[in-house]
Amino acid sequence: MTTVEDFKVKSHELLMELDAATSDMMTLICAHQMTGAAWDEAVRRQHEAYEQWVGYLNEGS
Structure with missing residues (x-):
């Protein structure tokens, strides 16, 4: 069981x-890239990070 901490x-x-x-x-956007x-990797990384964070938050509900 996961503690609050x-x-x-x-x-x-x-x-x-x-x-x-x-x-x-955002750095790539500012550089018009x-x-x-590099853009494809940045999008993949951001999407994966979002999915992992939301998935973790939803585990507890």
């Missing part, structure tokens, strides 16, 4: 990855 720590870790992935995407391999 364990939940907070894991949720924070996942949220930090989501924030970093989103920041990387919204095509190509």
Whole structure:
């Protein structure tokens, strides 16, 4: 069973990855680099980070 503290720590870790992935995407947008391999990887990373965070949040409900 996950304690409240364990939940907070894991949720924070996942949220930090989501924030970093989103920041990387925004950097590419600012540089007008919204095509190509770097963009595709950034989109994949951000999507995966979001899915992992939401999935973890929904495990407890």
